[in-house]
Amino acid sequence: MLSRFWLLVALMLCSIIAAAETAEPGISVIVAPSAAPPKLSRDELALIFKYKKRFWEDGRRIQAVNLAANHPLRRAFSMQVFGHSPEELDDYWRDMYFHGVLPPYVLASDEAVIRFVASTPGAIGYISHCFVDHRVSVVMQLDNGIACPR
Numbered sequence: 001m002l003s004r005f006w007l008l009v010a011l012m013l014c015s016i017i018a019a020a021e022t023a024e025p026g027i028s029v030i031v032a033p034s035a036a037p038p039k040l041s042r043d044e045l046a047l048i049f050k051y052k053k054r055f056w057e058d059g060r061r062i063q064a065v066n067l068a069a070n071h072p073l074r075r076a077f078s079m080q081v082f083g084h085s086p087e088e089l090d091d092y093w094r095d096m097y098f099h100g101v102l103p104p105y106v107l108a109s110d111e112a113v114i115r116f117v118a119s120t121p122g123a124i125g126y127i128s129h130c131f132v133d134h135r136v137s138v139v140m141q142l143d144n145g146i147a148c149p150r
Contacts, residue, residue, distance in 0.1 A: 064104035
């Protein structure tokens with residue numbers, strides 16, 4: 001009977017460790033290191049990515065960049081920041097288009113976002129936390145992302 005207890009304890013520990021290893025690392029909102037603005041609120045981040053806030057405090061134009069609408073990280077970002085999926089925001093962007101406002105640039109990968117943000121004055125984007133490196137500064141950390149590749 002005692003050996004069954006320890007077997008059960010061992011199985012529970014293994015499941016806890018496995019869950020921790022597959023935990024989602026989070027989404028990092030990034031800017032170039034030389035241009036790090038003060039901490040942003042989620043509301044301000046939503047305004048930036050909806051192009052309702054167009055300039056940083058120092059007067060530089062904000063250049064927001066998105067991942068593709070079908071990218072899992074874009075979906076997680078949209079749900080956390082806007083409370084809507086990328087598809088649910090299509091009507092908003094169609095309306096904005098008729099007012100002369102185009103949506104943020106769309107790039108294909110975390111690496112492309114890092115390169116764009118690092119080399120474009122005023123740029124802001126988001127990547128999986130596991131890809132953050134010295135080329136960018138993190139200004140906000142969101143809760144969920146996609147698992148880092150091993």
